[in-house]
Amino acid sequence: MPEIETLPDWLEKEPIGAIEKIELLTVRLPFVAPFGTSVAVWNCKEALLVRMEDHGLTAWGECVADPDPFYASETTSTARHMLKDFLLPELKPGLTLAALLRRFDRVRGHQMAKAALENALLDLLAKRRGLPLHTLLGFQPRRVMSGISIGIQETIAKLLEKVEEATASGYHRVKMKIQHGQDVEWVEAVRKRFPDLPLMADANGDYSLADTAHLARLDDFALTMIEQPLSYHDIYQHSLLQAQLKTPLCLDESIHDLGDAEAAIALKSCRVINIKQGRVGGVLAAAKMARLCASNGIPAWSGGMDETGIGRALNIQLQAAPGFILPGDTSETSRYFHEDIVEPGVFLAGDGFIEIPPGPGSGVEVVPERLERYLLHREQVG
Numbered sequence: 001m002p003e004i005e006t007l008p009d010w011l012e013k014e015p016i017g018a019i020e021k022i023e024l025l026t027v028r029l030p031f032v033a034p035f036g037t038s039v040a041v042w043n044c045k046e047a048l049l050v051r052m053e054d055h056g057l058t059a060w061g062e063c064v065a066d067p068d069p070f071y072a073s074e075t076t077s078t079a080r081h082m083l084k085d086f087l088l089p090e091l092k093p094g095l096t097l098a099a100l101l102r103r104f105d106r107v108r109g110h111q112m113a114k115a116a117l118e119n120a121l122l123d124l125l126a127k128r129r130g131l132p133l134h135t136l137l138g139f140q141p142r143r144v145m146s147g148i149s150i151g152i153q154e155t156i157a158k159l160l161e162k163v164e165e166a167t168a169s170g171y172h173r174v175k176m177k178i179q180h181g182q183d184v185e186w187v188e189a190v191r192k193r194f195p196d197l198p199l200m201a202d203a204n205g206d207y208s209l210a211d212t213a214h215l216a217r218l219d220d221f222a223l224t225m226i227e228q229p230l231s232y233h234d235i236y237q238h239s240l241l242q243a244q245l246k247t248p249l250c251l252d253e254s255i256h257d258l259g260d261a262e263a264a265i266a267l268k269s270c271r272v273i274n275i276k277q278g279r280v281g282g283v284l285a286a287a288k289m290a291r292l293c294a295s296n297g298i299p300a301w302s303g304g305m306d307e308t309g310i311g312r313a314l315n316i317q318l319q320a321a322p323g324f325i326l327p328g329d330t331s332e333t334s335r336y337f338h339e340d341i342v343e344p345g346v347f348l349a350g351d352g353f354i355e356i357p358p359g360p361g362s363g364v365e366v367v368p369e370r371l372e373r374y375l376l377h378r379e380q381v382g
């Protein structure tokens, strides 16, 4: 495997230092519309947040886990447990961020909990220097290409309406969720109406190898990729399926770390990888994975977990890293929430790009009265 370029050296040199106060908060924000997938329908985003206060600065991290284990095994409760009992106790002022993350390796799995703490620390370190996070990490600023993920709809007509709205807003590609019984005909209908649209389908693991012939029918519709058709923990069977399909496969749920990405690339299980920083243990791991993908000719993109503005801002900063070549699942705030807890929100320019916010850290600020409105729980943990 080619060598992966290293991240900035301050990671190995500068101690994190003392942090005056650390809190865990839970918020619940209603969605503008239910988000349906083959594994669950979500009506709101419930998220665990990490808040740090230090010398007048406030930094935030968001855990991408849901309250339920339907997308991934981690939940907001397991993440709270891991943070309180195993991860936060490792945070010592003398440690560098790189050393802290190595200590996290002793805790098996729980990538989403690890990422939430790393996110908050990166936001704090960047704010201490007054730099946007992408600058702190040495990524060149750029405008981020946006895509949209459309949940399972009740009817094909409703789906076509949603796709129409997305193309009118300027999204660079449309992802539609599919599941048994709502797949080939639904994709066909969208493709007929939008012959040139960059279109992909995400199954969230709804199929098995017994469905190979059925999935091969999707080859007729020039999809840019099919995301996670098989089980959430499979890499091998995807290699067998990919060998039978013309359409590139993309892995999401199955990829938790660099080793998984290496295995998927070596086995030819996919030709594209969806990198969610929360799922792979944080922004630094995600940036490394994007480089690994680039050096193997695998286009990568940044996925989303319907995050609040805190997590979405992180995903935007991340997409300045080399290797994020395809449009991600980062959509406008108004697609998810009537009101988000941060400012500025995410907007598409007319040409479907998102500007990286210029402020320090993640580039967004939490609005206190909005936080109060959606707050379920708050506790000090450090």
Ligand code: OSB
Pocket (backbone or CB within 6 Å): 071, 148, 149, 202, 204, 252, 303, 304, 305, 306, 307, 329, 330, 331
């Ligand atoms: O599979 O990519 C997925 C949202 C929640 C859980 C899983 C997925 C998604 C999305 C939406 O597709 C991505 C987004 O708009 O943030």
Ligand code: MG
Pocket (backbone or CB within 6 Å): 202, 204, 227, 228, 252, 253, 274
């Ligand atoms: Mg997915």
